[in-house]
Amino acid sequence: MNVFAAPHLLPVDWFALGAVMALSAGLLVLLLLELLPARPGSSRGAIVSLLTLAAAGASVFRARGAARSLFGGMFVHDGFTVFFTLLFLSIAALAVLWSWDYVKRTRINQAEYYALLLSSTLGMILMAASNDLITIFLGLELMSLALYVMVGFRRSQLESNEAALKYFLLGAFASGFLLYGIALLYGATGTTNLTRMAAFVADSPLGANPLLVIGGLLLLVGLAFKVSAVPFHMWTPDAYEGAPTTVTAFMSAGAKAAGFAALLRVVLHALAGVHAHWGTLLSVIAVLTMTVGNVSALLQVNLKRMLAYSSIAHAGYVLVAVVAGGPQGASAALFYLAVYSVMNLGAFGVLTLLGRGHDERVNVSDLNGLGFRHPLLGIALTLFMLSLGGIPPTAGFMGKVYLFGVALRAGLVPLVIIGVLNSVVSVFYYLRVTVALYMDEPKSEPTQVNWAAPAVVALLASLALTLWWGVAAHDLLMQAQRSVVGLL
Amino acid sequence: MIPLSWSLTLSAVLFGIGIIGVLVRRNALVIFMSIELMLNAANLVFVAFSRALDSVDGQVFVFFVMTVAAAEVAVGLAIIVNLFRLRETVFVDEINLLKG
Amino acid sequence: MTPFLFLGFAALLVASALMVVIHRNPVTSALFLVLAFCSLAGIYLLLGAEFVGMVQIIVYAGAIMVLFLFVIMYLNLSHDVESGVQIAMRRALGWVIGALVVAEGLLLAGRRWFPGPDAHPIAPLHPGNTQAVGEALYTRYLFPFEITSILLLVAMVGVIVIGRGRGAAAPPAAPPPDLTRGGGS
Amino acid sequence: MTLPLLWIVPALPLAAVALNLLLGDRLGRRGTAWLACGAVGAAFLFALRAVVTLASLPESARVLVENAYTWMRVGEFRADVSFMLDPLSAVMVLVVTGVGFLIHVYSTGYMAHDASFRRFFLYLNLFMFAMLTLVLADNFLLMFVGWEGVGLCSYLLIGFWYERPAAGEAGKKAFVVNRIGDFGFLLGMFMLFAWCGSLNYERVFAAAPHVFPLGGAVITTATLLLFLGATGKSAQIPLYVWLPDAMEGPTPVSALIHAATMVTAGVYMLARCHVLFQLAPTTLEVVAVIGAATALFAATIGIAQNDIKRVLAYSTVSQLGYMFMACGVGAFTAGIFHLMTHAFFKALLFLGAGSVIHALSDEQDLRRMGGLSSRLPWTHATMLVATIAIAGIPPFAGFFSKDEILSAAFANGHPGVWLVGVVGAVITAFYMFRLYILCFRGPSRLSHEAEHHLHESPRSMIAPLVVLAALSIVGGWVGPPMQEGGHAFERWLRPVFASGAEAPHALPAGTEWALIAVSIVAAVAGIVVAFRLYLQKPESGTALQERFAPLQRMWLHKYWVDEFYDAIVVRPLAALAGWCWRFWDSVIVDGAVNGVGYTLEGVSALLRLFQTGFVGTYALFFALGVAALLLHFLRH
Amino acid sequence: MTFPWLTWLVFFPLIGAALVALLPATAHRAVRLWATVVALAELAFSLPLWWRLVPAQPGWQFEERHRWIPGLGASYHLGADGISALLVLLTTVLTAIAVIGAWTAVDKRPREFFALLLVLEAGMLGTFLSLDLLLFYVFWEAMLVPMYLLIGVWGGQRRVYAAVKFFLYTMAGSVLMLVAILWLYFLQRNATGIVTFDLDAFYRLPIAPATQMWLFLAFALAFAIKVPMFPFHTWLPDAHVEAPTAGSVILAAVLLKMGTYGFLRFAIPLFPNASHTAAPWVVTLAIIGILYGALVAMVQPDLKKLVAYSSVSHLGFCMLGLYAMNVQGFAGSLMQMLNHGVSTGALFLLVGVIYERRHTRAIADFGGLWKPLPVFASVFLVVMLSSIGLPGTNGFVGEFLVLLGAFRTNWAWAAWAASGVILSALYMLWMFQRVMFGPVTHAENEKLSDLSGRERLVFAPLLLLIVWMGVAPQPFLDRMTPALERTLELSQMRAVMSANVKPQALETAPADVEGAR
Secondary structure, X not given: OHHHHOOOOOOOXXXXXXXXXXXXXXXXXXXXXXXXXXXXXXXXXXXXXXXHHXXXXXXXXHOOOOOEEEOOOOEEEOHHHHXXXXXXXXXXXXXXHHHXXXXXXXXXXXXXXXXXXXXXXXXXXXHHHEOEHHHXXXXXXXXXXHHHHHHOOOOOOHHHHHXXXXXXXXXXXXXXXXXXXXXXXXXXXXXXXXXXXXXHHHOOOOOOOHHHHHHHHHHHHHHHHHOOOOOOOOHHXXXXXXXXXXXXXXXXXXXXXXXXXXXXXXXXXXXXXXXXXXXHHHHHHHHHHHHHHHHHHOOOOEHHHHHHHHHHXXXXXXXXXXXXXXXXXXXXXXXXXXXXXXXXXXXXXXXXXXXXXXXXXXXXXXXXXXXXXXXXXXXXXXXXXXXXXXXXXXXXXXXHHHHHHHXXXXXXXXXXXXXXXXXXXXXXXXXXXXXXXXXXXXOOXXXXXXXXXXXXXXXXXXXXXXXXXXXOOHHHHHHHHHHOOOOO | OOOHHHHHHHHHHHHHHHHHHHHHOXXXXXXXXXXXXXXXXXXXXXXXXXXXXOOOHHHHHHHHHHHHHHHHXXXXXXXXXXXXXXXXXXXXXHOOOOOO | OHHHHHHHHHHHHHHHHHHHHHOOOHHHHHHHHHHHHHHHHHHHHHOOOHHHHHHHHHHHHHHHHHHHHHHHHHOOOOOOOOOOHHHHHHHHHHHHHHHHHHHHHHHHHHOOOOOOOOOOOOOOOOOOHHHHHHHXXXXXXXXXXXXXXXXXXXXXXXXXXXXXXXXXXXXXXXXXXXXXXXXXX | OOOOOOOHHHHHHHHHHHHHHHHHHHHHHHHHHHHHHHHHHHHHHHHHHHHHHHHHOOHHHOOEEEEEEEEEXXXXXXXXEEEEEOHHHHHHHHHHHHHHHHHHHHHHHHOOOOOOHHHHHHHHHHHHHHHHHHHHEOEHHHHHHHHHHHHHHHHHHHOOOOOOHHHHHHHHHHHHHHHHHHHHHHHHHHHHHHHHOOOEHHHHHHHHHHHOOOOOHHHHHHHHHHHHHHHHHOOOOOOOOHHHHHHHOOHHHHHHHHHHOHHHHHHHHHHHOHHHHHOXXXXXXXXXXXXXXXXXXXXXXXXXXXXXXXXXXXXXXXXXXXXXXXXXXXXXXXXXXXXXXXXXXXXXXXXXXXXXXXXXXXXXXXXXXXXXXXXXHHHHHHHHHHHHHHHOOOOOHHHHXXXXXXXXXXXXXOHHHHHHHHHHHHHHHHHHHHHHHHHHOOOOOOOHHHHHHOOOOOHHHHHHHHHHHHHHHHHHHHOOOOOOOOOHHHHHXXXXXXXXXXXXXXXXXXXXXXXXXXXXHHHHHHHHHHHHHHHHOHHHHHHHHHHOHHHHHHHHOHHHHHHHHHHHXXXXXXXHHHHHHHHHHHHHHHHHHHHHHHHHHHHHHHHHHHOOOOHHHHHHHHHHHHHHHHHHXXXX | OOOOHHHHHHHHHHHHHHHHXXXXXXXXXXXXXXXXXXXXXXXXXHOHXXXXXXXXXXXXXXXXXXXXXXXXXXEEEEEEOHHHXXXXXXXXXXXXXXXXXXXXXXXXXXXXXXXXXXXXXXXXXXXXXXXXXXXXXXXXXXXXXXXXHHHHHHOOOOHHHHHHHHHHHHHHHHHHHHHHHHHHHHHHHHHHOOOOOEHHHHHOOOOOHHHHHHHHHHHHHHHHHHOOOHHHOOHHHHHHXXXXXXXXXXXXXXXXXXXXXXXXXXXXXXXXXXXXXXXXXXXXXXHXXXXXXXXXXXXXXXXXXXXHHHHHHHHHHHHHHHHHXXXXXXHHHHHHXXXXXXXXXXXXXXXXXXXXXXXXXXXXXXXXXXXXXXXXHHHHXXXXXXXXXXXXXXXXXXXXHHHHHHHHHOHHHHHHHHHHHHHHHHHHHHHHHHHHOOXXXXXHHOOOOOOOHHHHHHHHHHHHHHHHHHHOOHHXXXXXXXXXXXXXXXXXXXXXXXXXXXXXXXXXXXXXXXXXX
């Protein structure tokens, strides 16, 4: 055990690692608490998780300035990590708030639910923070396993279970590719550490080595699956629709962001040297992703499915930033991911209020007339939709402006034009929601809304951020730009 | 000594068989097995390279992969069992409630 | 003599892998999978990775496949009936595409390729491979090692959640699955 | 200069309009009548005063300008609201206010029982304002204001009895046809501004000789465009078609607008721009020919009409033709002279006709009149005077002006025009006396209740008739022929037309007398024939009609011109519009827009087919994706 | 001036909207009252732009500039000149009138209705006053939302279709403009190293003619759809027909002007060379629009649709004037914008009045209305006359100057356009004849009530404006002309400046990336 004493092995900055440890601890606490019987309808699960997240956030925030590289460069604590850690923590926090009442309503047993939520958050953080393919892989698996279970959480329901099965099978399939890719990269570069890999790639005549190419390609495929980029997106609508709505909200924001975090680290950092050769490839994927996502969403009447497709499309937008590359590209991706997470969580969150008992399905027509009956809900949903569509003065607009601006600067004119036209197409189905909210009358009895204090808090929080980043984007912008400096 | 190319080719073939298995079978369990084949193909690559590069890391990776695989199998089988409970089938082409 | 052993194991591996994919009976597939794993373990040994070889046998062939078999038995699955034009078409497509991927990979790899540099001279493969692995595992790879622990924990929780018998989690009156309801309009 | 207060002349009717609007029905009929007539009367007095002031000036300096305010000024473009009085506008303003005043008075009687009495005088005063603006303007733009303003008022007054569908139709027709003319006027103005850099008369006329070469293409185009405007306003071929329909309006309106004042605006405009027109001989030719043609054409139609007012309408068109003929042959003075006399006797004719119609309780068909001479002595007498005047029997006013035109045409080398003019004179005399006879002489063909209600008009209507009759007799004496150095009227106008070289009648006295004789003979011939055919032996008249049945029918249907325009212009336009909307707009343009949407939805439906819900399919696409990516790198 | 006048002007309606929205939903009277008060107050606040504007003074007046997103170089920059000041006044006047006009028309959810109306006003004012391209775009796009809701919630039968069409069509045009704006932004950055969206900066930036063409096309598309110019007009009739009266009024009176304003403020001065190259095409479309709009209007069976198509025709005049590229044309165009705002706004109000009474807009359902509704008919008459440009009404001044300007550039343009004057008289008078003249054909029209006191109050200022701007337009011209002349000089100067600039790509120099590494 002298190993642990060896100082050069563990130059651990405990605050830098704080998030990881806090989450692990919280996870254990949650599980252990199950030993004490809870009184019916208690919210201790939620409370504990919120405390955990708060603690994690606090510790990371405290060490936000520091730049550390732990465990021989496997876990790096830099601006990038901080940004994403805080993002994931807030996503999780919002998800908890949304779930607070939802899990009670749908009789999901809380301890496991929140435990899994925390662990998948942990997985995401690892994906963003790790500078080594292995840890990325482990983090991804951690996140995914937890999500598989959460998607299938309401196992007595056919949809939920089917969704879990599809997500799981395809996910495992994808991680097979991912792993093979890692293996080949390891072979080609002799290391799994991204920094060393970058160094190696930089000073070797590249594009030539098939191992590297295939490896990078398969790695890309694995991550593309997680961010649901076309043609690896087909699980998305089904999984999103079948999953409990809160889970959908959580994964639509978190898993995607985590996938992109890893993608950014790999593509823009480790394989920066090859990135140039991949421009066309990524562009094609980006275009396909945007277009397929938006166009498929046009005819959806099931809101969750529609939003699922829209999330695919948004992945496409972020991919444009990835194609643009460089620090600008990365910061644009960060900016957009933050914005997207907030507005998307908001949108899905509103759906959690609408689910009728056990019927997860929410059709657009279920919203008929809600806008005037529940003004807050109406305004919120409308603004989220506008933001997703990129209409000012909302965060979504600023995100698109920055993102497309960066892409334009990188000379990706056709890509940008396709992108903006796509956003027009998307507005068509986002508007359908507002049409239902304000312009249609309910045919049957109106959908009832299950208000709950935590949900309202979450709603207001997302709403505030969506608007604030829409009118005053400066701080977030600076944050995003500063966060990528360490990365590239 | 065994040339690296042999092991790589072998792993490639194994990986391919895995993919094919996933694509052609309709029994969720068998599909899952094929996925395990793919993982093993990856492992083979790791081992081969750890040999070629004269570094132990590759083997350590294999160890992690196995752990992950075990975890996946546990969860996956649980899901499949649950599926069978609900649907009395493990055939993936009899399951499409969610589509369109 | 090693090369011949390698080729033998390789042949066995490929054959049994193919059987896994081809054979109709899941049980048989599972057994062939065990065989495949064993032969793979053999190859590991030949590549000088004793520890991995052993773990391969113990974990995979031992634990994982047993779990598989157990499940198959538990669900007592008989032959898969695989007939009908649609299925046939999918099978054909599957073969073609799978083959395509492999072929492309091999073609691509057929070009001049080279492994990366020797990354860690500090951990030479001296006899006593297990020790080396162990050292690496508990020093450089301590962090991932810890993560795997959480990973396994999560897996356990997940299995409990999903595998737990119908009860607490189930709603008193779960609505009957309405199979006509698709996703779209 | 403030003293002569030009602007008050148009301002007075406008003020009346404003008061009329503000006070509304509180005024009562009496008040309204007083207000309207008073305003116009006052305007007449002020005009008179202004003219006196003008006359007091030395001949060379006979022009009064008065700038009210700047209307628009953008860059180098500037248009003022400013008025100008020179001998020409003096004539016009006196005619307008004078005749206008009489007609106002007449109307108080004529419209006495109409429901919307107030609205009538509102419009009438508004018209006076617009007409005076037109006449007094000192730049083209302001003239255009009056020009369109009178058009508007004529629209309103024609459609005054809006319950009659025909009235609304006629009003619209009048306005639109006039717009076609205005279109020309507008473009003409643009050309003048583009070349002369101003729209002010003085500047334009000063600059014109220098910028426009004599007979140059530009000036010809410009003047032709202006003339197009004139044809619209003054009902010349090809745009005369609105005037006959305009008879749907109340008769005083016909008298004021469609006989005495508005329709002569075109002639006034030509006279005003004579400098320009004399730079474009081609245009003058066109004017002369068009004028002559119109004179004859309209006259022939007049023969066959049975509606008393329509006959008068066509005679108006024809007389306007004479005026243009005059301008065309360069005898602007003669044109204005005839304008004035015509204002007198034609107004009188209309008012008389109005009196008849009034007496016969709105009967307008000549075939149901006759023998009224005894029953309506005053009307009969005055009408007779007017008829003789228009027929051109000396010493009545019409003779002098018409004769001057004809001799000028002959003198200035347009014998063809002259001939047409003479023929026209015969026909004019003929149909005018036809009208007179059918109306006043012969047996009564009145319907019974018309007979019953028959009564001479009130004093308020008779008085103006008498005044006008007087004018129709003496009006021409200001311009007797054979004067040394031109007659009084000519001398009065000389400051205006001096600039343009007015062709002097360099005719030997003998020719002069001969021409006079010819025109008198022509007139008498027409009258005699009329008497023979319609009074002494009507049967021969009918016989004649049988002989020339086709001709008769052609005239009765006005040469089918309306039908022709309908087929050539109106229907195609309507068809085009319908096509633009139903096919082009709805199907093509909007179709394209919606098409995009439909296409996208189609693609969407297609994409959803791939989302089968089977894991197998998804895995297949997944693998395909991988294959595609590998292929991409295999390619290089 | 120290007081942030324009900011107050832009955001006061928002405050008012919030205030109205917070009233109890059932307090209809209070809602109307407060909405009116707010609108009138806003009108009062906008008056300084008339009194205190110094036309001759170059540069922006009432200017305000604050940091907004320094990271992007976007600033909160407001300012007015003769052009925008007049349009702002138009906006405030018409909004006030629309609010009062909608008193009785809106019985369904008046609170939300009036609140949205005020929000819309804020958006429009922001669009006219912002001098930072990003800010401009934000207002330009954000303003779609309230209009969309106004049409979609309070509209007629096919309101949803119309609303969505309006939103998507307009947005489809403007997104490309956004791309162009970003392009400009990077051009600026590459050329001068300055990071800014400020209009003044772009006014100083020479742009290669080839590049100009692309950027111009992007801008022009956005504006042309808003105007709307000929092939892009089909959203307009739908939107107008479905929109509630107040919506139509605002839409016609103000929203369309944003397109023409955009051309005048951005497209022409920023891309003079491209504008000059494109002028023949733009003018051709404008003239087609004039004639086509008039023709199609002629055969419309629906009053509102007729007025909508007449707008297409009138806006054609505005475009013609702009692309005459001389000061008369500009002035005429701007006058025409104001005129169209007043006249067409009034026309829509009139149609609304009659729709309120009869719940139909089909011309065939009317006839002989003069008898039961003399006052209504007279007002209608005057408005119609101004709309067909009779001298003495505002319509003439605009049309005349436009045609004059056009003639000076190319006589054929003026000739074609002038024939539109005939057609406009044709369709308007024909409509008037069918609606007002003749005997009363439908019994239910017999006992229609004439304009109420409130309605007269609504129309009085409009009629006043019609006459004032027709008889004494000089105050307006004085205010706009200097600004227009400056715009003209600016574009000519920029044309020379950019004539021989080489086009350059936007890709960042490799050094850029290295620096970031």
